[in-house]
Amino acid sequence: MQLDNLYQEVILDHYKHPENKGLATSYDAQVHHINPSCGDEITLNLTLQGQKVSAISWDGVGCSISQASVSIMSSLMMNKELSEAQTIFDEFVALMQSKGSGSPDESVLEDAVAFAGVSQYPARIKCALLGWMAFKDASVQAQKRN
Amino acid sequence: MSLDVARIRKDFPIFTRTIRDGKKLVYLDSGATSQKPQVVIDAEVDFYAKHNAAAHRGAHQLAEEATEMFEASRETVASFLGAKTEEIVFTKSATESLNLLAYAFSNAEPGSQFAIGSEHSIVVSEMEHHANLIPWQQLAKRSGAELKWFGVTSDGRLDESNIDSLITSKTKIVAITQQSNVLGTINNLDHIIEKAHKVGAIVIVDACQSVPHIPVDVTNLGADFLAFSGHKILGPTGVGVLWGRYELLNNLAPFLFGGSMIENVTMTDATWAEAPRKFEAGVPNMAQVVGLAAGIKYLQSIGLEKVHEHEKALTGYLLNELNQIPGIAVVGPTDISLRGGTVSFTVEAIHPHDLGQYLDSAGIAVRTGHHCAWPLTRALGVPATTRASLYLYNDNSDIDALIAAIKDAKKYFGQ
Numbered sequence: 001m002q003l004d005n006l007y008q009e010v011i012l013d014h015y016k017h018p019e020n021k022g023l024a025t026s027y028d029a030q031v032h033h034i035n036p037s038c039g040d041e042i043t044l045n046l047t048l049q050g051q052k053v054s055a056i057s058w059d060g061v062g063c064s065i066s067q068a069s070v071s072i073m074s075s076l077m078m079n080k081e082l083s084e085a086q087t088i089f090d091e092f093v094a095l096m097q098s099k100g101s102g103s104p105d106e107s108v109l110e111d112a113v114a115f116a117g118v119s120q121y122p123a124r125i126k127c128a129l130l131g132w133m134a135f136k137d138a139s140v141q142a143q144k145r146n
Numbered sequence: 147m148s149l150d151v152a153r154i155r156k157d158f159p160i161f162t163r164t165i166r167d168g169k170k171l172v173y174l175d176s177g178a179t180s181q182k183p184q185v186v187i188d189a190e191v192d193f194y195a196k197h198n199a200a201a202h203r204g205a206h207q208l209a210e211e212a213t214e215m216f217e218a219s220r221e222t223v224a225s226f227l228g229a230k231t232e233e234i235v236f237t238k239s240a241t242e243s244l245n246l247l248a249y250a251f252s253n254a255e256p257g258s259q260f261a262i263g264s265e266h267s268i269v270v271s272e273m274e275h276h277a278n279l280i281p282w283q284q285l286a287k288r289s290g291a292e293l294k295w296f297g298v299t300s301d302g303r304l305d306e307s308n309i310d311s312l313i314t315s316k317t318k319i320v321a322i323t324q325q326s327n328v329l330g331t332i333n334n335l336d337h338i339i340e341k342a343h344k345v346g347a348i349v350i351v352d353a354c355q356s357v358p359h360i361p362v363d364v365t366n367l368g369a370d371f372l373a374f375s376g377h378k379i380l381g382p383t384g385v386g387v388l389w390g391r392y393e394l395l396n397n398l399a400p401f402l403f404g405g406s407m408i409e410n411v412t413m414t415d416a417t418w419a420e421a422p423r424k425f426e427a428g429v430p431n432m433a434q435v436v437g438l439a440a441g442i443k444y445l446q447s448i449g450l451e452k453v454h455e456h457e458k459a460l461t462g463y464l465l466n467e468l469n470q471i472p473g474i475a476v477v478g479p480t481d482i483s484l485r486g487g488t489v490s491f492t493v494e495a496i497h498p499h500d501l502g503q504y505l506d507s508a509g510i511a512v513r514t515g516h517h518c519a520w521p522l523t524r525a526l527g528v529p530a531t532t533r534a535s536l537y538l539y540n541d542n543s544d545i546d547a548l549i550a551a552i553k554d555a556k557k558y559f560g561q
Contacts (some may be wrong), residue, residue, distance in 0.1 A: 063499035
């Protein structure tokens with residue numbers, strides 16, 4: 001079934017058992033991102049230690065794609081240097097824009113390669129990107145603050 | 147007498163295509179936009195192929211024909227609504243119709259009956275589509291008027307319990323929907339209109355979801371202005387209608403300035419044509435207007451009363467079937483005498499976006515999200531819903547397909 005390309009097992013697992021969900025009380029930057037077309041919302045707290053991500057926590061409501069994506073992203077970015085995080089971010093955005101023809105680098109994206117199928121569904125790309133854009137925004141704000 | 151849906155579907159070419167690898171199209175998203183019968187497509191093509199010229203401009207034969215077809219369409223719309231021909235303004239959308247009104251209030255001369263300020267209030271409801279909320283919300287901000295609203299009861303009806311504190315001598319505008327695009331609720335506006343008129347307020351009705359589905363006669367309704375969109379009533383995109391009681395319409399200040407809406411122009415000043423022309427600046431969407439008239443005539447040939455009865459029966463069947471699935475909660479009235487064929491629901495633990503995706507994989511088109519009525523979905527405590535909306539080309543088999551696919555989705559997402 002073609003739908004299985006979209007709803008990979010790992011996505012449904014993260015949706016049911018999200019990681020890093022529940023907002024930490026201290027953070028360098030807090031952002032709130034909304035997908036205005038469907039109403040999905042994510043709040044994300046980010047803490048940096050120098051140029052390194054030391055903590056990400058989040059809370060949100062939304063579809064399995066948006067919630068699993070922020071869950072996977074938060075685990076992937078944890079303890080990464082910001083430069084490395086940028087590389088992962090760019091790779092993920094490129095994958096989303098690939099219209100199903102991308103060949104994602106699993107060594108960079110790890111579990112996030114599961115979202116490859118999303119790029120075939122234009123209406124869902126912004127779901128997958130919601131948490132990533134929140135992270136990007138938070139990292140810019142946290143750097144300004146530090 | 148029930149509709150011959152199989153015959154009707156033959157009039158809509160889109161039903162000859164298949165969806166997602168050969169599946170039958172089950173179109174349950176007419177609340178967003180309706181499909182188009184061939185007669186509408188043909189009317190647009192015929193206009194472009196044989197009669198295209200700028201209406202109301204030029205003395206040549208094509209311009210005459212274009213003008214005649216454009217104005218004949220105005221007559222069709224007027225008679226459909228029980229209105230006078232000169233009470234019909236063509237816009238590009240219902241959204242534009244409502245914005246036109248809001249800006250016309252802003253543009254009113256001081257002392258005119260439309261002038262609005264901080265001594266006034268505007269009343270809307272919590273079940274408004276963004277198109278009938280934001281223009282008034284922003285007019286309130288611009289003018290200093292107070293924005294007030296009717297709430298919604300837990301079963302999705304308009305809460306009129308505090309009408310006396312909402313509609314007062316300060317009320318300038320009451321802008322309200324006749325049928326909710328989320329809840330399906332049909333609002334009986336008689337009491338609100340009567341009360342509003344008693345205090346001298348102007349009543350504006352958003353009829354986008356009602357006019358395509360239930361007979362609406364503006365004389366019986368008693369409101370002052372009414373807006374609807376062409377594309378939800380079998381017509382093309384790019385055309386909307388604003389109806390206004392003529393004496394009001396003609397006193398209203400224009401919103402868009404430009405060609406053909408004037409009486410006289412000098413370098414420093416201008417005067418306006420009579421309504422409706424003063425609201426139709428620029429070369430209008432002629433082919434779309436002609437297409438809309440063809441759509442309305444098609445609907446009239448079937449009979450709106452029959453369409454309504456058909457949708458009522460289908461809605462009853464849909465509600466009944468939905469209620470038998472564990473974990474489903476319908477948002478909005480369950481009494482079919484209070485509602486139309488727009489049914490929003492949630493399925494426990496499956497996000498609407500995921501459900502919509504699953505339904506799509508089965509060839510079923512529904513709408514998911516907040517349906518451009520975010521304050522309403524927030525008030526209902528559901529961030530998003532799945533909405534199935536029915537029209538004359540739907541039948542029980544579409545509902546059976548939806549119900550079967552919802553059951554499958556519950557298995558797929560592991561419930």
